[in-house]
Amino acid sequence: MIPRPRKIEVHGGECFLPQMLRYQCNGLSQKDVSHYCDYLLNWLRGEYEDSDYHAPPGELGLSLNICPTGLAHREAYVIDIMEDGISLRATWMEGFRHGFQSLMQLLYKAVRHHGGMLPCQRIEDWPAYEWRGLHLDCSRHFFGVDDVLKYLEWMEALKLNRFHWHLTDDQGWRIECPSFPLLTEKGAWRTNPDSSSYGGFYSRDDIARVVSYGLEMGIEVIPEIDLPGHAMAILSAYPELACIPKEFEPLSVWGISEDILCAGKDATLEFLKALLSEMAELFPGPFIHIGGDEAPKQRWKACPACQKRIKDQGLKDEEELQSWLIKELQKHLKTLGKTVIGWDEILDGDPGPDPIVSVWRGDGLDAARKAAQNGNPYLLCPNQFLYFDWKAAEDGPGAFGVTSLEKVMSLNPEDYRFSESSKLLGGQANVWTERMPDFETVQKMLFPRVYALAEIFWSGRAHPDLKERIAQLEAYL
Ligand code: ACM
Ligand code: ZN
Secondary structure, eight states, X not given: OOSOOSEEEEEEEEEEOOSEEEEEEESOXXXXXXXXXXXXXXXXXXXXXXXXXXXXXXXEEEEEEESOOSOOOTTOEEEEEETTEEEEEESSHHHHHHHHHHHHHHHHHHHHHSTTEEEEEEEEEOOSOSEEEEEEEOSSSOOOXXXXXXXXXXXXXXXXXXXEEEOEETTEEOBOOTTOTHHHHTTTEEEOTXXXXXXXXXXXXXXXXXXXXXXXXXXXXXXXXXXXXXXXXXXXXXXXXXXXOOOOOOOSSOSOOSOOBOSSOHHHHHHHHHHHHHHHHHXXXXXXXXXXXXXXXXXXXXXXXXXXXXXXXXXXXXXXXXXXXXXXXXXXXXHTTOEEEEEGGGGSSOOOSOSEEEXXXXXXXXXXXXXHHHTOOEEEOOHHHHBTTEESSTTSSOEEEEOOHHHHHTOOGGGGOOSTTOOEEEEEEBOOOTTOOSHHHHXXXXXXXXXXXXXXXXXXXXXXXXXXXXXHTTTTO
């Protein structure tokens, strides 16, 4: 199984999968009973047809229960495989969902690799880290809603529970916003060097579908509104928010733009607060990521409004101006019940202890240490380990360095905990899509590395037999 469960106790004896499973459910809503049982029975029928396993006639009991298990963790579950039946128990739906995924993998392995045999055993399982995330950049390339839903299904199967949706960047704005229609009219479309147009955006209904699909699976959908840098799509729609307004276009090349949102103008602050209010409503979860990465300060240095803000607020320099901006937005989002997340550059000024820091630069040790000292909660996505746009092999496709499966597996989150009080939440992999023009390429870059990601943050570490278990799951997802 991937991720590997915390405790497996093998009893001796075995159970064979017969033609029929007879289910019995307790404590589940009627909707969940049909959802999970119909899904499993249909899926198993398909497996029987697609594999060379000939299930013997007969029935086996499958009991699915929401009931006290004695395990205190909300995401915990217990599976018992007995000679005369299979049971899954969890105290909370969070745990039940994970147990269901484990059960599916157990059945898959039995049918595909063990002639329908399941060794009798008890599994008790819960995660090492609460934050087990996966990011997808839908700005550099745009992926349709069905692709995004597929992505969530992969996450669910691997017990990943935080979807970081990178929806805005220099190359495209991807969210329908009734208050600011130009964001999609202008900001969602870029002109390629050959003059063709590229782009797209998600309607509010599309986004509601993704959010509710995530909720059903226990996955929080976290939008990223990247600012004050990576904002050329915003500036193409509302150029007056730049330090020096001119005609801007969403970029059709990759890199870092010197034009960023002006932090000196009150209009920028008003715009961002109104925009974030709209986002807070569209995305009902507790988190909003507001970027903060790669914002060069040349424009702010030359901008009278930015310099006046620095002076009026008694700030030291442009880095502190960025912290001031982030803090203003954070205060605003707090009134809307949201926790702010930012890339680790937010630590270059003093962001206060509230925002969650996404540790991404290099091996991440410096930023993680700083976040821990500052008292911020933080999560790990250091590019040297967890950027899946990087190459999976020296001679493979991708950018920058190599984050091979072995390299990902070598990440030990405990190396990033510096004291008892360090608030290490977990981590995520980032999938930047400059070089992934279609969803098929995304899938190729994601697998098999995503297995290691899932195992590290569920099980605490990638276990050395992970590659063998990956081989057993081939064709499962
Ligand atoms: C980042 O990779 N710019 C967060
Ligand atoms: Zn300015």
